[in-house]
Amino acid sequence: MEPPRPLLYTYRRCPYAMRARMALLVAGITFDAHEIVLRDKPAAMLAASPKGTVPVLVLPSGQVLEQSWDIVQWALTHESAGAEAQAWWSRAQTPENLELLHRNDGDFKHHLDRYKYPERFTQDTTDTATTDRRTFHREQAVAVLLQELERRLAKHDFLGGAQPCAADIGIFPFVRQFAAVDPAWFSALPLAHVQAWLTHWLQSPLFEACMQKLPSHAAVRFPGSG
Numbered sequence: 437m438e439p440p441r442p443l444l445y446t447y448r449r450c451p452y453a454m455r456a457r458m459a460l461l462v463a464g465i466t467f468d469a470h471e472i473v474l475r476d477k478p479a480a481m482l483a484a485s486p487k488g489t490v491p492v493l494v495l496p497s498g499q500v501l502e503q504s505w506d507i508v509q510w511a512l513t514h515e516s517a518g519a520e521a522q523a524w525w526s527r528a529q530t531p532e533n534l535e536l537l538h539r540n541d542g543d544f545k546h547h548l549d550r551y552k553y554p555e556r557f558t559q560d561t562t563d564t565a566t567t568d569r570r571t572f573h574r575e576q577a578v579a580v581l582l583q584e585l586e587r588r589l590a591k592h593d594f595l596g597g598a599q600p601c602a603a604d605i606g607i608f609p610f611v612r613q614f615a616a617v618d619p620a621w622f623s624a625l626p627l628a629h630v631q632a633w634l635t636h637w638l639q640s641p642l643f644e645a646c647m648q649k650l651p652s653h654a655a656v657r658f659p660g661s662g
Contacts, residue, residue: 440496442467443655445481447490451609452504456491457646458605459508462524463517466662471650508602527601539581540607547577548610552617577614582630589629608637
């Protein structure tokens with residue numbers, strides 16, 4: 437009989453869930469995945485994590501990890517992860533990378549949501565009431581993260597230096613989401629290194645593997661895991 441596997445509650449298009457799936461794949465961990473339906477979340481997931489957002493990783497021991505970065509850390513530092521996978525984690529632990537992740541998950545995500553989904557934030561106001569809210573938030577998103585990301589990537593291909601690290605896969609899904617709102621506008625930005633970095637990840641076998649379509653309402657072994 438096979439040993440029980442970790443179970444990941446996930447949603448294919450969620451950037452937080454993407455970073456978790458990519459980390460589990462980098463680590464070579466075999467896991468099951470349950471693709472949720474947002475309007476009909478599984479009762480078992482809500483029992484394990486009442487916050488009701490993905491990703492949630494339920495370990496065979498019963499331990500529940502309900503923050504995406506905790507899942508990334510667990511995967512890349514797991515005893516079964518090889519030295520290469522563990523190096524993905526260690527290369528992400530520089531002050532510069534941790535600051536970028538803080539910006540990404542904080543101010544950048546704040547402005548990204550209001551740029552992509554302005555109808556959800558109609559109660560928001562800005563100091564410049566005559567400025568279109570979407571334009572304001574997309575400009576702020578560039579300022580709070582992408583300009584610094586460009587400066588970093590002008591020196592090295594990845595945030596891990598010559599090799600990628602957890603910070604790359606932690607930030608990439610959110611930049612992908614930002615770029616997809618208006619691809620022509622994003623392509624015209626003076627961010628050549630960010631654009632090349634984004635293209636690399638979009639075309640990578642790792643991203644292709646993490647975006648496998650799964651049936652909903654059931655847990656299945658994630659294709660290619662382990």
